[in-house]
Amino acid sequence: MSRHFNPVMAAALGIALVLGACGQKQESQGTPGAADTATQVKIGFAAPLTGPQAHYGKGYQNGVQLALDDANALNPTLGGKPVKFVLVAEDDMADPKTATQVAQRVLDGGVSGVIGHFNSGTSIPASKVYSDAGMPQIAMATAPAFTQQGFKTTFRSMTSDTQQGSVMGRFVVEKLAAKKIAIIDDRTAYGQGLADEFEKAAKAAGGNVVAREFTNDKASDFMAILTRIKSRKPDAIFFGGTDAQSGPLAKQLTQIGLKSPLISGEMTRSDTFIKLAGDAAEGTIASLAGVPMEQMPGGADFLKRFKERFGEPEIYSPYGYDATRVMVAAMLKADSSEPAKYLPVLASIHHAGVTAPDISYDDKGDLANGGITVYQVRSGKWEVMETLGGK
Incomplete structure (x- = not known):
């Protein structure tokens, strides 16, 4: 590249710098205010x-x-x-x-x-x-x-699993008249915690937990678990976990011939669950914090x-x-x-x-007020069954 002075290029560069500076100034003036x-x-x-x-x-x-x-x-x-x-x-x-x-x-x-x-x-x-x-x-x-x-x-x-689990445990026994209940959880802090609270409430309401099984949050084959559960003839099956698993689980319930309704928490109450479960989603019940x-x-x-x-x-x-x-x-x-x-x-x-x-919030950081709404899959959509009290 030549190092000799070129007056034409210098003039052009000077004009460009001036126009650039003007442009910057105008842009700044064009957007005044707090932003x-x-x-x-x-x-x-x-x-x-x-x-x-x-x-x-x-x-x-x-x-x-x-x-x-x-x-x-x-x-x-x-x-x-x-x-x-x-x-x-x-x-x-x-x-x-x-x-x-x-x-x-x-x-x-x-x-x-x-x-x-x-x-x-x-x-x-x-x-x-x-x-x-x-x-x-x-x-x-x-x-x-x-x-x-x-x-x-x-x-x-x-609302916490203490609230959701306890409400659903009572609901299944008192409103669905389920006396024999099977429980499955995915062994995560969420799934197991929800299942534990559900079990305590179901037992307190007079329900009999005839099977307590667990899987992991990566599993997709539940046939061995369901085979063991089938022999206990439960009135309802509760699952603590996500829709990525409750969807396949619902399908396998149908395949194995278990007609007991599937009950779960808010991570199942999703459109993704219905897509994954297909026709087997029908009749599934799930809770969700708050009102619709x-x-x-x-x-x-x-x-x-x-x-x-x-x-x-x-x-x-x-x-x-x-x-x-x-x-x-x-x-x-x-x-x-x-x-x-x-x-x-x-x-x-x-x-x-x-x-x-x-x-x-209360002194622990839990929500001071909360209700739980129970939903059921009807004709391929989640429909409200009932809204219940939280605390």
Whole structure:
């Protein structure tokens, strides 16, 4: 390349630099306001975003994102300065070991709070990492152990398995008149915890547990278990686990000739379960925290706006939304995103949400109020059977 001075090129370069500077100035002037100077407040998020539970995690994440978008639309300020809430999402792959690594990575990223994790098996080990850092965490975890550790930083998005399991245990015995009950769980913190609570409640209501079997969360062949259960002639079969397994399980119940209804928790009450089980889904009963979407205080408006942005919501989308709005509300009320300053506000908050008119927590971080709705698959769709009390 020549190093000699070229006056034509120099002139052209000078004009380009001037025009570039003018363009930059005009762009800056064209978008004035809080957005230009807003300080980012990072909200961490962790859930399975790949693998067989990715549909849960993505629906959960979309609810969180919509909540942050809604909060930002109000031009929030903290300490008199404009802020913008930003999502920092991580995939924990529903794996407990990965979850603790993700938790540390989220903390290292400078977040001010965490929504997640999704699974009980990931939320529990991650909660120790967050607690040690004094970081508030609102998780989807439903296992009783999550809030029984004595941490002041742990809160739930949904009712616990103690609530769901106990309600369903009584329901199966008292409303379905099932006296002989078989139970299967996937040996995860969620599946086993839900099954344990169901068993206690069913026995207390007068039911007889004639079989208690377990599998793992990767299994797809349940024929050996079902063969053992069939000989006990149960009136109902309860499964604690995800739709990735309850779908094939329902099919195999039909194949082996077991006519006992399949009962399960909220991770089965999904459209994915119906797709996986096909015709065998018919008659399956599952519980879900809260009331149906159309009965939620802000359900209709949430559903409309969510569909416009992301399409159909997943089971956990409105709960992710509410958890995020609750955390943001605590920050705004405390006028700070510093965990130590807004954590006491979060612990005592009362928030009107989409899923409930008054979201608040007890001294453990469990939801202070909660109901359970029981659904059944009828003509290929989940239909409401009954809404029952939680606590």
